[in-house]
Amino acid sequence: MNMxxxxxxxxFMELAPKDQVxxxxxxxxxxxxxxMYGFYPIDTxxxxxxxxxxxxxxxxxxxxxxxxxxxxxxMAMRFDxxxxxxxxxxxxxxxxxxxxxxxxxxxxxRGERAQQGRFREFYQADIDIVGDxxxxxxxxxxxxxxxxxxxxGLGLSEFVIRLNNRKILNxxxxxxxxxxxxxxxxxxxxxxxxxxxxxxxxxxxxLGVAAEAADALLDLLAFQGTNAQILEKLGALTGRxxxxxxxxxxxxxxLYYLERFGVPQEYFRAxxxxxxxxxxxxGTVYETTFLRHPEIGSICSGGRYDNLAGFYTKKxxxxxxxxxxxxxxxxxxxxxxxxxxGLSAPxxxxxxxxxxxxxxxxEISSQLRLSGIRAQIYFEKKKFKHKIGYADKLGIxxxxxxxxxxxxxxxxxxxxxxxxxxxxxxxxxxxxxxxAALIRNGIAALGEGRCIEVK
Amino acid sequence: MNMxxxxxxxxFMELAPKDQVxxxxxxxxxxxxxxMYGFYPIDTxxxxxxxxxxxxxxxxxxxxxxxxxxxxxxMAMRFDxxxxxxxxxxxxxxxxxxxxxxxxxxxxxRGERAQQGRFREFYQADIDIVGDxxxxxxxxxxxxxxxxxxxxGLGLSEFVIRLNNRKILNxxxxxxxxxxxxxxxxxxxxxxxxxxxxxxxxxxxxLGVAAEAADALLDLLAFQGTNAQILEKLGALTGRxxxxxxxxxxxxxxLYYLERFGVPQEYFRAxxxxxxxxxxxxGTVYETTFLRHPEIGSICSGGRYDNLAGFYTKKxxxxxxxxxxxxxxxxxxxxxxxxxxGLSAPxxxxxxxxxxxxxxxxEISSQLRLSGIRAQIYFEKKKFKHKIGYADKLGIxxxxxxxxxxxxxxxxxxxxxxxxxxxxxxxxxxxxxxxAALIRNGIAALGEGRCIEVK
Numbered sequence: 017m018n019m020x021x022x023x024x025x026x027x028f029m030e031l032a033p034k035d036q037v038x039x040x041x042x043x044x045x046x047x048x049x050x051x052m053y054g055f056y057p058i059d060t061x062x063x064x065x066x067x068x069x070x071x072x073x074x075x076x077x078x079x080x081x082x083x084x085x086x087x088x089x090x091m092a093m094r095f096d097x098x099x100x101x102x103x104x105x106x107x108x109x110x111x112x113x114x115x116x117x118x119x120x121x122x123x124x125x126r127g128e129r130a131q132q133g134r135f136r137e138f139y140q141a142d143i144d145i146v147g148d149x150x151x152x153x154x155x156x157x158x159x160x161x162x163x164x165x166x167x168x169g170l171g172l173s174e175f176v177i178r179l180n181n182r183k184i185l186n187x188x189x190x191x192x193x194x195x196x197x198x199x200x201x202x203x204x205x206x207x208x209x210x211x212x213x214x215x216x217x218x219x220x221x222x223l224g225v226a227a228e229a230a231d232a233l234l235d236l237l238a239f240q241g242t243n244a245q246i247l248e249k250l251g252a253l254t255g256r257x258x259x260x261x262x263x264x265x266x267x268x269x270x271l272y273y274l275e276r277f278g279v280p281q282e283y284f285r286a287x288x289x290x291x292x293x294x295x296x297x298x299g300t301v302y303e304t305t306f307l308r309h310p311e312i313g314s315i316c317s318g319g320r321y322d323n324l325a326g327f328y329t330k331k332x333x334x335x336x337x338x339x340x341x342x343x344x345x346x347x348x349x350x351x352x353x354x355x356x357x358g359l360s361a362p363x364x365x366x367x368x369x370x371x372x373x374x375x376x377x378x379e380i381s382s383q384l385r386l387s388g389i390r391a392q393i394y395f396e397k398k399k400f401k402h403k404i405g406y407a408d409k410l411g412i413x414x415x416x417x418x419x420x421x422x423x424x425x426x427x428x429x430x431x432x433x434x435x436x437x438x439x440x441x442x443x444x445x446x447x448x449x450x451x452a453a454l455i456r457n458g459i460a461a462l463g464e465g466r467c468i469e470v471k
Numbered sequence: 472m473n474m475x476x477x478x479x480x481x482x483f484m485e486l487a488p489k490d491q492v493x494x495x496x497x498x499x500x501x502x503x504x505x506x507m508y509g510f511y512p513i514d515t516x517x518x519x520x521x522x523x524x525x526x527x528x529x530x531x532x533x534x535x536x537x538x539x540x541x542x543x544x545x546m547a548m549r550f551d552x553x554x555x556x557x558x559x560x561x562x563x564x565x566x567x568x569x570x571x572x573x574x575x576x577x578x579x580x581r582g583e584r585a586q587q588g589r590f591r592e593f594y595q596a597d598i599d600i601v602g603d604x605x606x607x608x609x610x611x612x613x614x615x616x617x618x619x620x621x622x623x624g625l626g627l628s629e630f631v632i633r634l635n636n637r638k639i640l641n642x643x644x645x646x647x648x649x650x651x652x653x654x655x656x657x658x659x660x661x662x663x664x665x666x667x668x669x670x671x672x673x674x675x676x677x678l679g680v681a682a683e684a685a686d687a688l689l690d691l692l693a694f695q696g697t698n699a700q701i702l703e704k705l706g707a708l709t710g711r712x713x714x715x716x717x718x719x720x721x722x723x724x725x726l727y728y729l730e731r732f733g734v735p736q737e738y739f740r741a742x743x744x745x746x747x748x749x750x751x752x753x754g755t756v757y758e759t760t761f762l763r764h765p766e767i768g769s770i771c772s773g774g775r776y777d778n779l780a781g782f783y784t785k786k787x788x789x790x791x792x793x794x795x796x797x798x799x800x801x802x803x804x805x806x807x808x809x810x811x812x813g814l815s816a817p818x819x820x821x822x823x824x825x826x827x828x829x830x831x832x833x834e835i836s837s838q839l840r841l842s843g844i845r846a847q848i849y850f851e852k853k854k855f856k857h858k859i860g861y862a863d864k865l866g867i868x869x870x871x872x873x874x875x876x877x878x879x880x881x882x883x884x885x886x887x888x889x890x891x892x893x894x895x896x897x898x899x900x901x902x903x904x905x906x907a908a909l910i911r912n913g914i915a916a917l918g919e920g921r922c923i924e925v926k
Contacts, residue, residue, distance in 0.1 A: 020526050022562040022783040025518055025546060030559070032566060033511040033573070040502075040512045047495075052840045054818035054847025054867075056488040057495045061592050062517060062578060063480055063537070063548075071475050082518070084539030086582055091480060093518075104485070107477040111487060113864040115851065117817070118488065123517060127541055137516050152850040154829050276833040328477040362572070363509035374609050378731040385507045392509025395607040396570065409568040412509075 027128070027136035029343055034360040034411065039346055041359060041467050042170060043121060046141050046340070049166045050119035053158065055143055058118045060100035062125075066090040068103050071327035080126040093125040097142045097339070105146055106328035114148035115155070121342065133351070135343050144337030146324055151334045153266050156300040156320055157273030159338050163304065163316050164279045166340075171356065171466025174307040175315070177279075178287040181267040181300050182319070184250065185291060187260025188236070191253075192229040199295065201225070205237060206291040213238050237288045243271050246286040263299070270300055298322040302338055308470060312348055316340045349468060356469045357411070363392040364459050366407040370400070370419035377418055380428065380448055387452045389459070407433055413462060414455050430454060482583070482591030484798055489815040489866065494801055496814060496922050497625060498576060501596050501795070504621045505574040508613065510598055513573045515555035517580075521545040523558050526782035535581040548580040552597045552794070560601055561783035569603035570610070576797065588806070590798050599792030601779055606789045608721050611755040611775055612728030614793050618759065618771050619734045621795075626811065626921025629762040630770070632734075633742040636722040636755050637774070639705065640746060642715025643691070646708075647684040654750065656680070660692060661746040668693050692743045698726050701741040718754070725755055753777040757793055763925060767803055771795045804923060811924045812866070818847035819914050821862040825855070825874035832873055835883065835903055842907045844914070862888055868917060869910050885909060 024030055031039055047057070066083055069092045083092035094100050097120045105116060121141040128134055143162060145155045160177045167175055185205070189198050204219045211219075213234050220230040239249055250264045267286060274284050292301040299320035306315050318338030325333050349355050365384060369377035377393050384391040392412070394403050407415045417429040422445065430451040435442040441454070479485055486494055502512070521538050524547050538547035549555050552575045560571060576596040583589055598617060600610045615632045622630055640660070644653050659674045668689050675685040694704055705719045722741060729739050747756040754775035761770050773793030780788050804810050820839060824832035832848050839846040847867070849858050862870045872884040877900065885906040890897040896909070 019784070020522055020782055022523065022558040022780075023520070024516060024562070025520060025544065028516040028518065030515055031513075032563065033513060033571075036512050036514060039514070051817070052845050054821075054845060056817045057491050058486075058488060059491055059494070060485055061479060061483040063483065063580075063592065065478070065480060067475055068477065082539075082541060084537075086537060089480065103477040107479070108487065113861060116488075117847070125518075137518065147851070150851070152852065154833075154848075154850040158848070158850075273829065273833060276830050278834075278837050325477075327475055329474070362506070362511045366509075374728065375731050378609075378728060379733075382733050390507050390509060392572070393609075393613070395609040395613075396602070396605070397607065406568060 025136070027130040027134070029135050029137065029347070033362070034357075035350065035355075037360045037362060038355050038357075038467055042346065043139075043141075043342070045169050045467065046121060046166055046342075047119070049162060049169055050143055052165075053117070053162055055117045055119045058101075058104060058120050059122065060094070060097075060104055060120070062093055062123065063091050064094060064100065064103070066092045068328075069094060069099055071099070076126075076128075080128055082125050082127060094122075095126050096124050097122060097140050098144075098337075101142070101144060101146075102325035103328055105333060106325040106331070109329060109331060114146065115151060116146045117143075118146075119143045133344065133347050135347075138341065138343035141340040141342045142337060143339075144324075144335050146333050146335035149332055149334075151336065153269050153300075154273050156266070156336050157270045157277060159318065159336050160284065160302055161274055161277030161279050163338055163340070164277075164283055167304075167316075169466070171468035172306070172470065174470060175283070176305050176307060177284045177316075178290050178303045178305060179267065179270060179274075179284060179300060180286065180288055180290040181263040181270075182291070182297050183259050183263025183299055184267060184288065185263075187257040187263055188233065188253075190259060191257050192225075192233060194225060194229070197223060197225075202291045205233075205289060208234075208238060208289045239288070243281065243284070243286050246288070247271070266299055292317065292319055296321050300336065306348075309348070309352070315345050315348075354468050354470050356467055358462050359467060361411040361413060362390070363410070363412050364390045365392070365414040365416055365455055366403075366410075366412045367391055367393045367416045368400075368403045368407075368418065369393070369395075370417055371423070372397075376423055380416070380418065383448060384452055384455070387456070389452060389455050404431075413458060416451060432458065480591070482585040482589070484590050484592065484802070488817070489812075490801075490805065490810075492815045492817060493810050493922055497801065498594075498596075498797070500624050500922065501576060501621055501797075502574070504617060504624055505598055507620075508572070508617055510572045510574045513556075513559060513575050514577065515549070515552075515559055515575070517548055517578065518546050519549060519555065519558070521547045523783075524549060524554055526554070531583075535583055537580050537582060549577075550581050551579050552577060552595050553599075553792075556597070556599060556601075557780035558783055560788060561780040561786070564784060564786060569601065570606060571601045572598075573601075574598045588799065588802050590802075593796065593798035596795040596797045597792060598794075599779075599790050601788050601790035604787055604789075606791065608724050608755075609728050611721070611791050612725045612732060614773065614791050615739065615757055616729055616732035616734050618793055618795070619732075619738055622759075622771075624921070626923035627761070627925065629925060630738070631760050631762060632739045632771075633745050633758045633760060634722065634725060634739060634755060635741065635743055635745040636718040636725075637746070637752050638714050638718025638754060639722060639743065640718075642712040642718055643688060643708075646712045646715060647680075647688060649680060649684070652678060652680075657746045660688075660744060663689075663693065663744045694743070698736065698739070698741045701743070702726070721754055747772065747774055751776050755791065761803075764803070764807070770800055809923050809925050811922055813917050814922060816866040816868060817845070818865070818867050819845045820847070820869040820871055820910055821858075821865075821867045822846055822848045822871045823855075823858045823862075823873065824848070824850075825872055826878070827852075831878055835871070835873065838903060839907055839910070842911070844907060844910050859886075868913060871906060887913065 081092050123137055124140050194201050208216050217230045254261045290301050290303050297319035301319035303314035304316035320336040322334050324335050367377050367381045381391040381393050413434050415431045427445050428451050429445045431443045536547050579595050649656050663671050672685045702723055709716045745756050745758050752774035756774035758769035759771035775791040777789050779790050822832050822836045836846040836848050868889050870886045882900050883906050884900045886898045
């Protein structure tokens with residue numbers, strides 16, 4: 017028989033089993049956190065009618081999309097979770113209760129040019145709150161507060177959520193007579209961090225912005241200070257443009273409530289340079305910087321939009337949301353060796369029968385599971401070295417041996433596989449209940465380490 | 472602007488939020504159970520090279536598969552999780568440790584003719600144990616024991632796992648000189664339950680099987696009895712064909728260990744008519760019947776195979792596995808109203824501020840979450856009726872009101888929304904700690920109900 021080489025399509029991540037355990041733990045942490053705030057899970061199809069996904073055409077989307085026909089149906093694979101949300105809400109509008117809070121963690125597809133650390137199939141983890149006609153600005157504080165809980169819950173501490181409000185930027189541009197050129201000006205401002213103030217001024221000049229206006233804009237936008245100092249500086253400019261004033265009011269409220277949600281000041285920062293390229297955002301915008309590695313870009317972004325589903329319904333549906341590019345984040349954490357490898361075992365204990373009869377091994381394992389311990393049994397007839405080597409290779413922290421002696425005495429021999437040479441508890445022969453207690457305590461201590469460990 | 476009708480492709484399930492909560496609970500139960508037995512999660516791409524997926528061509532697969540080209544790459548969407556597992560194991564052979572135990576819960580795609588209760592995108596939930604060269608038959612007992620735990624853990628009790636061994640059937644056919652026609656005979660036997668013994672005999676006659684041989688076969692295969700009685704009847708035929716004898720030995724061992732794994736006798740039954748159409752299985756085979764609705768067919772099937780990945784590697788990789796068609800099972804449970812609707816709320820409590828300032832609502836909700844309570848806050852400025860109606864519509868069991876009085880007295884008013892008219896606890900004004908304790912107890916009682924309730 018001719019063999020077919022088992023290889024994957026380029027750009028499609030497939031993790032080794034131990035990595036997958038960690039990925040699932042992270043995904044689970046996200047789900048649990050979103051659920052604590054009353055978010056519904058939703059799960060939309062990977063395939064949709066092309067006309068749905070391409071309602072808002074243009075840009076890279078059309079080039080990158082996986083689109084094909086089957087029979088006479090023109091279909092495509094989703095490239096984000098926002099368009100499917102818009103479709104879902106428009107389609108089910110009359111059955112939904114608003115504000116509609118949902119999370120979705122799912123794979124999306126973009127046929128980008130393949131390169132290291134960029135994927136064509138990748139998970140996004142989105143949360144959004146969608147209102148019917150209106151939506152309180154307090155929601156704009158809740159969304160990043162949830163993301164703060166997610167990241168710190170995972171063990172990531174060195175990050176900052178940067179916030180701005182598009183109304184502040186738009187108002188400012190109007191103040192300086194640049195209202196007509198908002199999009200272009202915004203696109204240039206967005207590059208401030210990358211290319212520096214001088215280059216931004218030069219580009220604004222090319223666009224025809226007067227040097228004075230450019231200076232005034234940059235004086236404000238590039239200002240670095242505490243949240244209170246930035247609000248103060250903004251406050252000095254109020255009373256001249258309604259949009260600007262509203263933006264300042266919203267930003268101020270979001271910053272106030274973020275602290276009430278328990279997010280410490282060092283984790284969020286008003287940053288007037290954040291614009292988010294998309295036209296789509298109309299109020300609060302967010303980016304999240306991993307302080308050890310600002311070069312990787314924002315690890316969690318989003319914002320407030322006025323109208324989620326204008327292509328599918330006449331209902332005005334404002335919302336606010338944030339999204340984590342989970343596959344890319346995992347790839348980066350793995351590359352930088354920030355993952356807690358102590359949590360990658362598929363079981364807490366390997367039960368190793370030393371007799372041909374597996375009866376006791378099976379029964380003892382069932383009892384361990386009843387007390388919450390993940391127990392795997394080694395059924396194969398191999399040499400002892402091979403059996404214990406299996407536990408070692410999988411990184412299973414404990415092994416239980418069941419030999420003739422143990423069975424006769426109704427005991428088990430428990431070995432701590434991660435013990436140091438002079439650890440007194442390294443191997444003990446005890447009752448099953450005692451063994452279960454030792455395992456539970458040991459696992460609890462291991463589990464205190466989070467999925468992410470940035471040393 | 473022209474509106475695009477927000478509709479889905481036909482055959483693609485998309486659940487209402489409340490249903491999705493239940494679906495996620497069921498999925499979570501599967502994951503948790505698989506993890507208790509030391510199974511690794513794996514996650515393979517939805518898209519693969521067509522040559523990988525179509526290595527074993529023929530039948531309906533090629534007609535049903537979603538296949539297309541992008542650039543010069545011929546790719547397709549996976550139609551099951553077995554072929555991707557074979558590819559994964561062959562591809563990563565040198566990095567894996569065997570036996571390799573894995574579960575995968577993921578969407579697969581089959582462009583079948585659309586009909587009620589059949590889906591083109593659906594979840595499969597598979598577990599497999601793959602050995603390197605050999606694999607103990609005790610694994611054949613562990614796999615259905617895990618499925619027993621899954622179903623009973625979900626609250627499903629009226630089911631039976633039916634077991635057979637292909638070696639018994641093949642040995643029998645050899646005994647009666649039908650060895651050359653095993654596949655055809657098997658296909659006819661497989662119809663026994665559907666068309667009855669007489670029709671099976673007639674079809675066997677058409678195939679040229681002597682009436683005596685057909686009678687002897689059916690006398691054995693159609694025999695209904697306890698597991699012990701069936702083993703006894705099989706035992707009487709041993710000593711004449713090696714394959715048959717091995718099959719009887721294996722079946723006997725699997726039945727023995729199933730009980731040791733804690734599966735009560737009424738939940739598993741030796742049934743010699745189970746053949747499973749696929750050539751692929753070589754030993755133990757399983758089907759699972761939902762006793763209230765045998766007409767829906769097997770809800771969980773699988774078996775033992777000699778060689779998982781023959782198309783991709785020369786290594787001999789025997790394994791055993793079972794698969795649940797999760798989307799279809801969920802659809803059926805929903806149709807028959809067997810889902811526990813008490814578990815479909817997205818939050819345990821809705822915190823309703825009665826003042827403009829949300830500070831206390833935010834802070835109190837954070838404290839509730841710290842004690843494990845899923846707390847949602849109603850931020851919108853609406854009439855009271857609207858706020859409480861929101862909790863009602865979502866089926867949230869508790870509401871907390873925070874008015875001026877409560878804030879002044881450092882108390883909260885807790886309302887039990889599922890209370891009967893004369894329930895003394897219907898509405899109480901208490902401290903936050905007292906409210907948290909009441910909610911926790913109430914939720915624990917609700918949570919005792921399982922996801923599935925067959926009354």
